Amino acid sequence: MARILAVDDSASMRGMVAFTLRGAGHEVTEAENGQLALDAARGSVFDLVLADVNMPVMDGIAMVRALRTQDAYKGVPILMLTTESHTEKKMEGKAAGATGWLVKPFDPEQLLATVKRVLG
Amino acid sequence: MSTVDLSQFHKTFFEESLEGLDAMEAALLALDSGQTEPELVHTIFRAAHSIKGGAATFGFADVAAFTHVAESLLEEVRSERRGVDEKLIDLLLHAVDCLRAMLARSRRGQPVADADSEALRAELVRLVGGEAAPPAPAAAPNAASVAGWDIRFTALPHLLQSGNDPLRLFRELQQLGRLEVLRAVVVDAAPAQLAELDPSQCFLGWELRLHGAVARADIDAVFDWLDGDCELAIEPVADVTPAALVAAPPLPVAPLVAAPAPKVDPGPRRIRASAAASADGGSIRVSVDKVDALINMMGELVITQSMLSDIGEHFDQSQLERLREGLVQLERNTRELQESVMRIRMLPIASVFNRFPRLVRDLEHKLGKQVRLELHGEHTELDKTVLEKIGDPLVHLVRNAIDHGLETPTQRRAAGKPETGTLRLEAYHEGGNIVVQISDDGAGLNHAAITAKAVQCGLIRPEQELDDAEVAALIFQPGFSTAAQATDLSGRGVGMDVVRRNVRDLGGSIGVRSQSGKGSVFTIALPLTLAIIDGLVTAVGEERYIVPLISIVESLRLRPDMVRKIAGGGEVFHFRDAYLPIMRLHRAFGCAGAVTDIERGIVVVLEEEGRRVGLLVDDLLGQQQAVVKSLEAHYQRVEGISGATILSDGAVALIVDVGGVVRLGQQRSEAA
Amino acid sequence: MGGTRTAKKPGAEPPAGAPSPAPASADATMLVRLPADCRLAAQAALKAQLQEVLQPGGIVLDVAQLERIDTAALQLLLLFRRELERQGGTLGWCGENAVLREAASLLGLEQLLNLPAATLA
Numbered sequence: 001m002a003r004i005l006a007v008d009d010s011a012s013m014r015g016m017v018a019f020t021l022r023g024a025g026h027e028v029t030e031a032e033n034g035q036l037a038l039d040a041a042r043g044s045v046f047d048l049v050l051a052d053v054n055m056p057v058m059d060g061i062a063m064v065r066a067l068r069t070q071d072a073y074k075g076v077p078i079l080m081l082t083t084e085s086h087t088e089k090k091m092e093g094k095a096a097g098a099t100g101w102l103v104k105p106f107d108p109e110q111l112l113a114t115v116k117r118v119l120g
Numbered sequence: 121m122s123t124v125d126l127s128q129f130h131k132t133f134f135e136e137s138l139e140g141l142d143a144m145e146a147a148l149l150a151l152d153s154g155q156t157e158p159e160l161v162h163t164i165f166r167a168a169h170s171i172k173g174g175a176a177t178f179g180f181a182d183v184a185a186f187t188h189v190a191e192s193l194l195e196e197v198r199s200e201r202r203g204v205d206e207k208l209i210d211l212l213l214h215a216v217d218c219l220r221a222m223l224a225r226s227r228r229g230q231p232v233a234d235a236d237s238e239a240l241r242a243e244l245v246r247l248v249g250g251e252a253a254p255p256a257p258a259a260a261p262n263a264a265s266v267a268g269w270d271i272r273f274t275a276l277p278h279l280l281q282s283g284n285d286p287l288r289l290f291r292e293l294q295q296l297g298r299l300e301v302l303r304a305v306v307v308d309a310a311p312a313q314l315a316e317l318d319p320s321q322c323f324l325g326w327e328l329r330l331h332g333a334v335a336r337a338d339i340d341a342v343f344d345w346l347d348g349d350c351e352l353a354i355e356p357v358a359d360v361t362p363a364a365l366v367a368a369p370p371l372p373v374a375p376l377v378a379a380p381a382p383k384v385d386p387g388p389r390r391i392r393a394s395a396a397a398s399a400d401g402g403s404i405r406v407s408v409d410k411v412d413a414l415i416n417m418m419g420e421l422v423i424t425q426s427m428l429s430d431i432g433e434h435f436d437q438s439q440l441e442r443l444r445e446g447l448v449q450l451e452r453n454t455r456e457l458q459e460s461v462m463r464i465r466m467l468p469i470a471s472v473f474n475r476f477p478r479l480v481r482d483l484e485h486k487l488g489k490q491v492r493l494e495l496h497g498e499h500t501e502l503d504k505t506v507l508e509k510i511g512d513p514l515v516h517l518v519r520n521a522i523d524h525g526l527e528t529p530t531q532r533r534a535a536g537k538p539e540t541g542t543l544r545l546e547a548y549h550e551g552g553n554i555v556v557q558i559s560d561d562g563a564g565l566n567h568a569a570i571t572a573k574a575v576q577c578g579l580i581r582p583e584q585e586l587d588d589a590e591v592a593a594l595i596f597q598p599g600f601s602t603a604a605q606a607t608d609l610s611g612r613g614v615g616m617d618v619v620r621r622n623v624r625d626l627g628g629s630i631g632v633r634s635q636s637g638k639g640s641v642f643t644i645a646l647p648l649t650l651a652i653i654d655g656l657v658t659a660v661g662e663e664r665y666i667v668p669l670i671s672i673v674e675s676l677r678l679r680p681d682m683v684r685k686i687a688g689g690g691e692v693f694h695f696r697d698a699y700l701p702i703m704r705l706h707r708a709f710g711c712a713g714a715v716t717d718i719e720r721g722i723v724v725v726l727e728e729e730g731r732r733v734g735l736l737v738d739d740l741l742g743q744q745q746a747v748v749k750s751l752e753a754h755y756q757r758v759e760g761i762s763g764a765t766i767l768s769d770g771a772v773a774l775i776v777d778v779g780g781v782v783r784l785g786q787q788r789s790e791a792a
Numbered sequence: 793m794g795g796t797r798t799a800k801k802p803g804a805e806p807p808a809g810a811p812s813p814a815p816a817s818a819d820a821t822m823l824v825r826l827p828a829d830c831r832l833a834a835q836a837a838l839k840a841q842l843q844e845v846l847q848p849g850g851i852v853l854d855v856a857q858l859e860r861i862d863t864a865a866l867q868l869l870l871l872f873r874r875e876l877e878r879q880g881g882t883l884g885w886c887g888e889n890a891v892l893r894e895a896a897s898l899l900g901l902e903q904l905l906n907l908p909a910a911t912l913a
């Protein structure tokens with residue numbers, strides 16, 4: 001099972017994501033914003049990063065950009081949790097180095113399907 | 121896979137959404153006051169965005185729909201396609217109110233949208249130029265399917281750098297049908313020398329054939345993250361042999377894409393009201409510092425404990441000194457631990473103060489007044505219970521100050537004052553108390569109106585001359601209100617007497633100083649905590665009474681010549697140029713065996729809101745901290761008693777309610 | 793484009809069933825052991841290692857330990873082979889590895905990598 005970093009400033013969303021993934025047997029680390037995620041990522045390499053876009057302190061786009069400068073994170077899949085109204089955010093995320101996205105709102109089944117899709 | 125019960129996240133969602141709305145409101149008010157930091161707009165946008173995302177995720181469709189429109193409007197502001205003006209801020213503040221109400225109804229499981237929210241939503245929709253497109257339903261799978269697809273896929277060099285991998289794509293395609301690689305090539309752009317290769321750049325291309333009746337949309341979905349990362353051409357297979365058709369039956373494929381498929385069941389989601397209610401028992405956020413302090417304290421306590429048990433094990437007289445030291449240390453540890461534990465319940469008053477910018481703004485508009493609000497000491501901490509209950513009295517005082525205290529710009533100009541009035545809220549420590557002051561530079565209490573009203577109510581005689589302090593005291597009388605016309609702000613039948621009662625219920629006191637034409641200052645003194653008081657233990661007959669230290673002015677033994685008996689049985693004594701009524705505690709509470717001879721007992725002078733009374737007790741036994749137990753909860757409310765506590769010898773002692781005792785004393789001396 | 797679909801050469805067949813890597817033998821065949829994780833993060837080191845052994849002789853890649861691989865790794869090996877052959881060397885494989893086989897097969901790169909035809913064992 002994979003080691004996953006879940007980044008979202010919303011405690012309820014983060015809780016839902018972490019709970020669902022743990023239920024599927026994954027090991028989940030939670031972070032409240034991009035900066036804290038970077039701190040967590042510095043300590044160990046995750047198999048997958050799931051990150052909200054809009055966050056205080058450091059948003060998801062800046063976080064992806066920073067992660068991709070680290071050798072250890074060159075090929076690690078990073079998915080943005082984004083909303084349908086922000087197509088340009090998807091593109092901005094991609095330009096920063098995001099692998100793909102999961103459109104909010106999503107339910108636990110959609111989350112698991114997408115994670116499975118990325119992790120193979 | 122087990123389905124996840126989303127209702128477990130509802131409480132968190134409501135809490136963070138309400139916090140988000142608070143932040144949104146504060147940022148809107150900051151914008152309104154002329155601040156222009158872009159971070160303000162980001163904060164507002166982020167709050168709306170999070171609420172929308174959460175609401176949609178957790179099944180609060182009405183909240184999500186409402187926030188969606190508000191967010192569209194905010195997006196226009198964020199991208200500077202729309203300017204910020206007062207009208208927009210009004211509208212968004214209204215939206216904040218509306219969302220608070222909607223969340224409250226969601227929480228209670230009631231219908232969420234109402235006339236107000238629908239009207240506001242319609243207005244927001246009109247502003248953003250028509251209904252924002254709802255999320256497009258996932259493209260319906262292509263009905264017309266084919267025997268297979270030819271896919272030409274050439275990676276652009278940066279494809280791998282986004283964490284995408286053709287291996288993963290091919291695996292996904294394989295789930296759709298049999299995948300055949302017709303050709304794999306290294307593109308010409310590939311470096312000739314290994315030395316020049318950046319392994320994270322991709323120089324591969326493929327010609328693929330996907331056999332089977334696969335929907336085009338399913339293939340598109342596999343490549344949906346790769347827009348701009350590859351060259352892609354997908355065409356139906358031109359010449360398919362029947363054999364290929366037979367060889368590749370379409371595989372049943374699990375839906376792979378997390379497209380926002382519209383939910384089939386839009387019915388109201390059941391909310392477990394009972395679970396939500398019981399979960400509401402109240403949590404508290406504690407900073408890590410406070411918890412660390414507690415753990416440190418615990419550590420020291422453990423050391424002391426082991427030291428004492430060590431002494432106890434091989435005890436002889438020679439160790440008496442060490443034992444004494446150990447006990448002193450234990451006392452210090454216990455006190456520090458108690459303080460740390462109490463501090464956990466302490467929260468900054470900012471959470472209450474933060475309501476006021478919005479309230480003041482609304483009142484300014486409503487009353488046509490100009491007010492500058494100053495907040496000081498927001499970080500002052502108060503017990504959580506006190507904090508929760510002090511909000512309403514403060515709101516009332518702020519309303520009063522703006523409604524009755526501050527004048528209109530015209531009046532102010534005429535009085536030679538700046539048109540904008542100042543309202544100042546301040547919190548600070550003073551002794552063992554927290555003091556909250558609400559001051560304004562308005563007209564001050566209306567001496568004439570208050571006197572007239574008091575005469576009308578029969579509180580004073582028409583010819584009575586009152587000084588400022590006496591006038592101020594009148595406004596706290598039950599049922600007293602001078603509002604010339606019952607405005608919808610202050611004239612709701614809630615008078616200053618209710619404010620005073622609320623403050624007193626918290627163990628606090630309230631007073632007012634006012635100067636005609638200069639303004640008024642309301643001062644509320646609150647205890648740091650409701651749970652523990654510093655008290656003076658007194659003996660009355662067989663009983664022990666605890667008098668809160670904070671109310672004690674002095675204790676003294678009276679000489680016979682200091683006491684005067686007055687007609688009707690009352691007694692007063694001379695104290696610092698005044699005569700104070702004497703309250704015999706044994707008489708008030710019917711204690712047997714008490715000292716009845718005033719000269720042999722001790723009189724404790726108590727003060728409450730400027731009024732003093734002498735309390736007669738037998739003797740003073742010492743100071744002690746008392747953990748207050750509610751008498752009401754265990755027995756019933758008793759006039760003059762605020763609670764009970766258990767003394768170190770296990771006996772129960774009652775705690776004197778100074779306010780109540782002073783009132784009793786006053787009534788007696790007035791009746792006399 | 794490409795034109796790299798060269799005729800299959802028998803190459804330097806590894807000694808069948810050799811369980812442990814042989815030391816560099818007399819006729820300058822060198823054995824390079826691929827690490828367990830060959831994915832992107834490890835490829836800078838792998839590339840340096842491969843560059844060092846570029847020589848006219850035979851190179852045998854030991855894949856016994858290989859556990860994780862990605863497209864970039866196969867591409868690196870592919871370009872290594874291309875340059876190796878240009879310099880007159882040959883690429884051979886030591887050991888059968890399911891992960892490598894599955895990835896190369898899915899991407900259609902078995903021939904370009906000179907992987908021996910899958911033994912139907």
